[in-house]
Ligand SMILES: Cc1cc2nc3c(=O)[nH]c(=O)nc-3n(C[C@H](O)[C@H](O)[C@H](O)COP(=O)(O)OP(=O)(O)OC[C@H]3O[C@@H](n4cnc5c(N)ncnc54)[C@H](O)[C@@H]3O)c2cc1C
């Protein structure tokens with residue numbers, strides 16, 4: 286590991302392991318808890334990987350975070366909930382696309398991004414208080430303050446729902462920013478180079494068709510945005 | 513399978529298998545080749561899952577499509593390229609986030625999305641012509657027409673790059689659209705409900721710092737958008 290890499294592992298970093306170590310372009314990696322949490326808090330969905338008889342499955346899911354735990358939810362009867370509850374190894378990946386990096390050479394094209402990979406084992410949340418807090422965290426992760434505005438789950442809904450906890454212990458972040466890095470001799474080419482920034486934006490909210498008359502979207506919805 | 517499900521499997525559908533069948537909310541599933549290809553063509557990145565000693569890894573990657581083949585690329589020396597080239601089982605998932613579905617009850621919150629899961633085995637592309645076509649497909653998938661504008665890869669760059677082919681044979685799509693579906697008795701609640709549409713938009717392009725004077729971004733970059 287180079288100097289920058291070892292420095293990055295000094296403070297507030299998650300415990301390192303061989304398998305969580307970024308090998309390609311390691312200067313883009315970080316194991317700092319704050320950096321990892323910031324990316325997770327900015328993301329809206331994860332891609333969750335599990336293997337069944339050697340066959341990997343990658344399933345998109347929403348999530349929430351409470352301190353050093355990530356939470357997932359799904360139907361109690363679903364395969365993903367049942368498999369994860371058995372404590373099989375899981376990979377939890379969140380990727381934010383920040384831009385398209387257009388170089389003068391095909392080879393140096395890239396993307397600007399922030400991504401996090403978490404490895405570990407999930408566990409079924411059986412404590413009812415933790416389960417409710419987790420569902421609140423998932424809901425408020427998607428839209429801060431939403432939980433307080435809506436009807437909370439009833440007993441039947443809670444029963445139909447499984448919540449899984451994944452400790453945020455073994456994780457890596459990888460980030461690319463900035464312009465393309467072309468070879469010196471390509472700088473003279475007659476070709477545009479630069480970055481097309483990308484952003485996930487919210488369009489004006491659309492009322493549900495049977496919305497009660499006189500109800501307007503709150504500020505949090507009118508001004509919805511993610512970082 | 514319900515009526516709609518069996519009808520959907522009638523024409524231009526990919527060969528069905530047990531493991532590629534969506535179980536939860538199957539009315540949102542499709543196995544039609546055209547639907548699957550449209551989602552893959554709209555996406556910018558995939559989350560690729562592979563398992564090493566039972567531990568799944570989910571890695572974001574760009575991709576391209578040529579007919580019934582998907583193509584991935586990476587450093588020849590990278591783990592992902594070396595593992596995939598060995599012909600291990602892979603899961604390739606593309607998810608497009610179209611909106612946040614805000615219900616009056618916490619339970620009925622959801623997201624609007626288009627997603628595709630492809631299962632199969634990747635193979636290393638060894639034919640140089642196919643390899644070049646695949647890199648062209650990846651580049652033009654990200655920005656149509658870009659390949660023709662840039663310096664093509666030289667022999668050394670080709671050597672440093674591995675290209676993998678994943679046949680688009682066993683795949684499923686799942687799509688949610690439309691407003692929240694609240695319970696009848698919740699419609700009277702004093703709570704906004706509806707959809708916050710989300711879109712990945714391109715901001716104005718940023719010139720590379722050492723861009724040759726007088727070069728302007730082409731229309732394809734100024735007008736960049738995805739569906
Ligand atoms: C943005 C987003 C967020 C989601 N959040 C959640 C969540 O938080 N909790 C939750 O339970 N579900 C969530 N889903 C749905 C989730 O992806 C699965 O569809 C769901 O868990 C049910 O899977 P299953 O049991 O039917 O399929 P599984 O038994 O897990 O898989 C069987 C087969 O179904 C197909 N399949 C499953 N899911 C998809 C998919 N999304 N797209 C295409 N094919 C698929 C695949 O071929 C897979 O091999 C989300 C989906 C999206 C797109």
Ligand SMILES: Cc1cc2nc3c(=O)[nH]c(=O)nc-3n(C[C@H](O)[C@H](O)[C@H](O)COP(=O)(O)OP(=O)(O)OC[C@H]3O[C@@H](n4cnc5c(N)ncnc54)[C@H](O)[C@@H]3O)c2cc1C
Nearest residue numbers: 305306307308309398400402457459572573574585586591
């Ligand atoms: C949007 C996007 C598109 C990409 N497209 C490509 C592509 O087309 N081809 C390509 O080769 N690479 C691509 N990458 C980079 C890719 O995700 C891997 O980082 C890369 O393949 C090298 O991985 P590795 O060999 O270092 O790690 P591996 O040996 O594969 O993994 C070892 C460990 O490194 C960590 N790690 C690896 N990748 C990431 C990551 N992205 N974020 C956080 N931790 C990570 C994990 O902890 C993992 O367990 C892309 C990344 C992003 C975000």
Ligand code: HEM
Nearest residue numbers: 309310391392394395396586587647650651654665672673
């Ligand atoms: C629009 C086209 C392309 C895009 C968007 C793209 C994007 C990317 C991205 C995001 C990565 C990961 C970088 C990282 O780990 O941070 C990557 C890696 C790589 N790309 Fe591309 N790429 C494109 C075209 C090409 C072409 C045409 C070639 C070869 C001729 C190529 C060769 C490579 C190689 C060798 C790596 C591995 C780098 C490493 O791990 O050291 N790319 N690409």
Ligand code: HEM
Nearest residue numbers: 359360420423424427438442445446536618619621622623
């Ligand atoms: C903002 C908050 C929430 C969001 C964005 C959200 C999103 C989602 C999404 C996208 C799915 C997958 C639907 C599909 O397969 O098409 C899902 C499934 C599910 N959600 Fe949520 N959810 C939220 C809150 C909750 C809460 C609070 C509960 C329970 C009280 C809950 C219970 C469930 C259940 C049981 C399923 C499985 C449905 C099935 O497979 O039949 N969700 N959720």
